Amino acid sequence: xxxxxxxxxxxxxxxxxxxxxxxxxxxxxxxxxxxxxxxxxxxxxxxxxxxxxxxxxxxxxxxxxxxxxxxxxxxxxxxxxxxxxxxxxxxxxxxxxxxxxxxxxxxxxxxxxxxxxxxxxxxxxxxxxxxxxxxxxxxxxxxxxxxxxxxxxxxxxxxxxxxxxxxxxxxxxxxxxxxxxxxxxxxxxxxxxxxxxxxxxxxxxxxxxxxxxxxxxxxxxxxxxxxxxxxxxxxxxxxxxxxxxxxxxxxxxxxxxxxxxxxxxxxxxxxxxxxxxxxxxxxxxxxxxxxxxxxxxxxxxxxxxxxxxxxxxxxxxxxxxxxxxxxxxxxxxxxxxxxxxxxxxxxxxxxxxxxxxxxxxxxxxxxxxxxxxxxxxxxxxxxxxxxxxxxxxxxxxxxxxxxxxxxxxxxxxxxxxxxxxxxxxxxx
Amino acid sequence: xxxxxxxxxxxxxxxxxxxxxxxxxxxxxxxxxxxxxxxxxxxxxxxxxxxxxxxxxxxxxxxxxxxxxxxxxxxxxxxxxxxxxxxxxxxxxxxxxxxxxxxxxxxxxxxxxxxxxxxxxxxxxxxxxxxxxxxxxxxxxxxxxxxxxxxxxxxxxxxxxxxxxxxxxxxxxxxxxxxxxxxxxxxxxxxxxxxxxxxxxxxxxxxxxxxxxxxxxxxxxxxxxxxxxxxxxxxxxxxxxxxxxxxxxxxxxxxxxxxxxxxxxxxxxxxxxxxxxxxxxxxxxxxxxxxxxxxxxxxxxxxxxxxxxxxxxxxxxxxxxxxxxxxxxxxxxxxxxxxxxxxxxxxxxxxxxxxxxxxxxxxxxxxxxxxxxxxxxxxxxxxxxxxxxxxxxxxxxxxxxxxxxxxxxxxxxxxxxxxxxxxxxxxxxxxxxxxxxxxxxxxxxxxxxxxxxxxxxxxxxxxxxxxxxxxxxxxxxxxxxxxxxxxxxxxxxxxxxxxxxxxxx
Numbered sequence: 001x002x003x004x005x006x007x008x009x010x011x012x013x014x015x016x017x018x019x020x021x022x023x024x025x026x027x028x029x030x031x032x033x034x035x036x037x038x039x040x041x042x043x044x045x046x047x048x049x050x051x052x053x054x055x056x057x058x059x060x061x062x063x064x065x066x067x068x069x070x071x072x073x074x075x076x077x078x079x080x081x082x083x084x085x086x087x088x089x090x091x092x093x094x095x096x097x098x099x100x101x102x103x104x105x106x107x108x109x110x111x112x113x114x115x116x117x118x119x120x121x122x123x124x125x126x127x128x129x130x131x132x133x134x135x136x137x138x139x140x141x142x143x144x145x146x147x148x149x150x151x152x153x154x155x156x157x158x159x160x161x162x163x164x165x166x167x168x169x170x171x172x173x174x175x176x177x178x179x180x181x182x183x184x185x186x187x188x189x190x191x192x193x194x195x196x197x198x199x200x201x202x203x204x205x206x207x208x209x210x211x212x213x214x215x216x217x218x219x220x221x222x223x224x225x226x227x228x229x230x231x232x233x234x235x236x237x238x239x240x241x242x243x244x245x246x247x248x249x250x251x252x253x254x255x256x257x258x259x260x261x262x263x264x265x266x267x268x269x270x271x272x273x274x275x276x277x278x279x280x281x282x283x284x285x286x287x288x289x290x291x292x293x294x295x296x297x298x299x300x301x302x303x304x305x306x307x308x309x310x311x312x313x314x315x316x317x318x319x320x321x322x323x324x325x326x327x328x329x330x331x332x333x334x335x336x337x338x339x340x341x342x343x344x345x346x347x348x349x350x351x352x353x354x355x356x357x358x359x360x361x362x363x364x365x366x367x368x369x370x371x372x373x374x375x376x377x378x379x380x381x382x383x384x385x386x387x388x389x390x391x392x393x394x395x396x397x398x399x400x401x402x403x404x405x406x407x408x409x410x411x412x413x414x415x416x417x418x419x420x421x422x423x424x425x426x427x428x
Numbered sequence: 429x430x431x432x433x434x435x436x437x438x439x440x441x442x443x444x445x446x447x448x449x450x451x452x453x454x455x456x457x458x459x460x461x462x463x464x465x466x467x468x469x470x471x472x473x474x475x476x477x478x479x480x481x482x483x484x485x486x487x488x489x490x491x492x493x494x495x496x497x498x499x500x501x502x503x504x505x506x507x508x509x510x511x512x513x514x515x516x517x518x519x520x521x522x523x524x525x526x527x528x529x530x531x532x533x534x535x536x537x538x539x540x541x542x543x544x545x546x547x548x549x550x551x552x553x554x555x556x557x558x559x560x561x562x563x564x565x566x567x568x569x570x571x572x573x574x575x576x577x578x579x580x581x582x583x584x585x586x587x588x589x590x591x592x593x594x595x596x597x598x599x600x601x602x603x604x605x606x607x608x609x610x611x612x613x614x615x616x617x618x619x620x621x622x623x624x625x626x627x628x629x630x631x632x633x634x635x636x637x638x639x640x641x642x643x644x645x646x647x648x649x650x651x652x653x654x655x656x657x658x659x660x661x662x663x664x665x666x667x668x669x670x671x672x673x674x675x676x677x678x679x680x681x682x683x684x685x686x687x688x689x690x691x692x693x694x695x696x697x698x699x700x701x702x703x704x705x706x707x708x709x710x711x712x713x714x715x716x717x718x719x720x721x722x723x724x725x726x727x728x729x730x731x732x733x734x735x736x737x738x739x740x741x742x743x744x745x746x747x748x749x750x751x752x753x754x755x756x757x758x759x760x761x762x763x764x765x766x767x768x769x770x771x772x773x774x775x776x777x778x779x780x781x782x783x784x785x786x787x788x789x790x791x792x793x794x795x796x797x798x799x800x801x802x803x804x805x806x807x808x809x810x811x812x813x814x815x816x817x818x819x820x821x822x823x824x825x826x827x828x829x830x831x832x833x834x835x836x837x838x839x840x841x842x843x844x845x846x847x848x849x850x851x852x853x854x855x856x857x858x859x860x861x862x863x864x865x866x867x868x869x870x871x872x873x874x875x876x877x878x879x880x881x882x883x884x885x886x887x888x889x890x891x892x893x894x895x896x897x898x899x900x901x902x903x904x905x906x907x908x909x910x911x912x913x914x915x916x917x918x919x920x921x922x923x924x925x926x927x928x929x930x931x932x933x
Binding site: 173220221278321 | 663670672682683820821825832833836914917918
């Protein structure tokens with residue numbers, strides 16, 4: 001990987017962005033627009049990855065990796081699929097009440113794994129749908145893109161998802177009804193409440209968002225003021241689309257911060273944690289960090305160096321409360337580019353220098369654990385995950401040009417949703 | 429007064445007989461009731477005992493009626509036995525980690541449960557001395573053993589005796605709640621009242637309920653060598669604690685080998701091949717748990733069994749027990765209540781404080797409000813989880829802006845040297861001020877550390893002053909000073925401004 005580390009910063013970033021984007025085309029079904037959750041054999045589609053893919057096609061057009069016509073064709077196929085696929089309470093439908101199941105069969109587009117109708121993942125899909133609706137403002141295929149994007153968004157029944165409560169349930173299954181994971185405190189769901197509030201048909205009431213923010217914890221942790229959430233991705237997902245610089249909701253007004261600043265501070269917290277490395281894991285450093293949700297080495301226990309070292313499988317890892325098993329997500333540092341470019345680039349370079357195996361075909365693997373060794377080599381998640389690749393494409397683009405933010409700032413749904421959720425100031 | 433009797437036994441040979449001799453003497457003769465008592469107390473648990481002593485100090489005549497054993501659930505089946513067993517479980521956990529500390533000790537599992545419960549009984553009997561019937565009689569309290577019920581608005585009946593009162597206090601405590609799970613009664617279960625009476629150590633224990641009692645027992649039995657599964661029907665353990673504390677507890681339980689099942693309900697219990705089988709449902713996922721014993725710990729309900737409160741015009745309500753106002757008075761102006769029978773926080777410290785408060789309100793012309801109590805509490809897992817004052821959501825609901833200052837135990841020197849660096853000290857401060865509104869501490873000895881915050885809150889010490897208080901070094905409680913220091917470092921500008929203001933004044 002000397003080849004990568006020898007590049008200039010700009011060239012390196014370009015290369016990695018293009019590499020990430022190529023996942024979305026390589027692992028897509030060109031008949032229906034679905035994109036595989038991971039590169040692994042038999043992986044189903046993840047609706048969230050499709051949302052990222054829809055947002056990335058305009059980026060690809062802008063960067064000359066795809067023609068506008070090809071991007072429009074792929075987008076239209078995707079939107080037609082989501083508009084026409086079965087919506088019902090049948091266990092093998094594609095969605096219900098306008099929401100979609102988390103994982104769909106790549107070919108049939110039906111629910112797999114008896115998975116849940118997912119609010120957050122539907123939100124990420126809708127962000128892509130709305131972005132497509134804003135970007136494709138021309139003729140040809142493009143008017144239909146706009147119509148379908150609008151129709152898909154309007155169909156979503158956010159109020160149903162409140163299940164007679166103030167906040168929303170996190171999921172639903174035909175087998176057992178609503179699922180509540182006990183959301184408490186800040187997480188990646190800001191964009192969910194914004195899209196829910198912006199709906200012209202089934203809008204969430206304004207107190208739904210505040211019903212969630214009342215559980216926020218504004219904390220001074222390791223010397224950083226943060227609206228706390230442990231996993232790094234929670235500080236990134238909503239920001240892939242929404243430019244939170246300078247706009248404030250009631251909570252941020254009272255704290256005299258904004259969500260963008262909060263992500264910056266959270267990054268500083270992650271770096272400080274990397275420097276302190278309280279559990280003594282391999283590799284951790286102020287310039288090597290990235291603890292978030294993702295795959296891990298699995299349920300193994302090591303008691304070496306007199307430390308309780310348990311390793312987890314797929315889980316949501318966080319800082320500083322844990323869990324932390326020495327697993328980092330190699331893509332995570334680069335995904336923080338728009339917030340604090342210096343550490344993002346320095347960390348990414350350090351990672352590529354020490355552990356070049358985390359990047360193959362210019363794509364970062366999802367998880368890496370240099371503490372956990374089997375057969376002489378450090379544990380590395382197999383293949384690539386679509387979410388990581390999609391997020392990287394958007395975040396790198398926002399860093400370079402603010403392109404995604406700019407499109408979404410003009411999106412009426414986003415503007416209305418933000419205002420109804422109490423956001424004011426800045427570009428609003 | 430000369431007390432005759434056998435020589436007091438040595439503490440390490442104290443047993444069940446010694447306990448009973450103290451808290452339920454077999455040959456006890458109930459006294460002949462006085463024509464009228466200033467205060468009649470129903471229930472000799474923590475609330476009743478404190479109330480009785482408080483009343484005696486005020487020079488009042490006191491009748492104390494206990495149905496079962498003096499000391500109440502706290503001594504008999506609650507705090508004392510459970511903390512004794514937890515201590516042994518900690519020893520096992522430490523020896524299990526002995527190599528980590530360079531001490532090559534190993535402990536065989538499962539533990540010798542008989543030895544452990546023998547120790548527990550000895551300790552319980554020792555502590556019982558402070559609550560013994562004989563001691564209470566010496567203080568001038570008329571102790572009656574028997575079932576009390578209200579005979580009228582100003583008199584109780586205990587057996588064939590009538591106890592007339594000017595004022596009465598209901599301190600009858602609470603009983604474990606039992607859910608209606610099909611098959612549970614038939615298969616059999618234990619509650620906090622009977623779990624420590626086990627004679628054989630269960631190889632497999634299923635705990636229903638992830639509150640404080642359930643989590644404590646699950647961890648302790650696991651550490652003593654049982655295979656423990658804990659089933660909680662909510663998304664987190666300790667639903668009354670904040671997410672980060674509950675999460676750390678989940679990790680700790682899993683670390684010790686407890687099989688944790690969140691969002692899971694027990695839908696049926698059955699017997700199969702000598703095992704108790706719990707059929708569970710986690711949304712659409714069905715599963716079964718096999719166990720030798722089932723511990724129910726889903727909370728408790730006020731105990732008004734056989735009390736006939738309505739005869740005295742005392743309102744009760746299934747949700748809260750005996751209905752009291754903020755001064756602990758029932759709907760009968762002569763009658764007060766204290767402790768688990770009326771308080772939403774069913775803790776021994778609250779029972780004692782409310783017992784004292786009720787007597788002071790009834791006789792000493794005080795108007796102390798129950799809602800003003802600053803209540804610290806703790807779940808005695810490892811690490812311990814302690815809280816005092818407001819939670820973030822309490823402040824949010826009252827629109828009080830709040831900021832929390834957190835120090836991780838992994839950054840506290842003494843926690844590191846002790847190998848006890850799981851946890852945190854989190855102090856909630858009213859934003860823009862120095863005022864402490866509450867705190868959560870997760871640490872090996874959080875039960876001790878939280879009291880420093882309680883003191884600060886009670887006397888109004890703010891973060892700035894706390895940061896100036898020298899703490900021993902190294903000490904785990906130094907984490908509290910470090911949190912206060914984070915506050916000071918976070919607000920240098922206002923500090924300068926204030927100092928400047930003082931200098932100019």
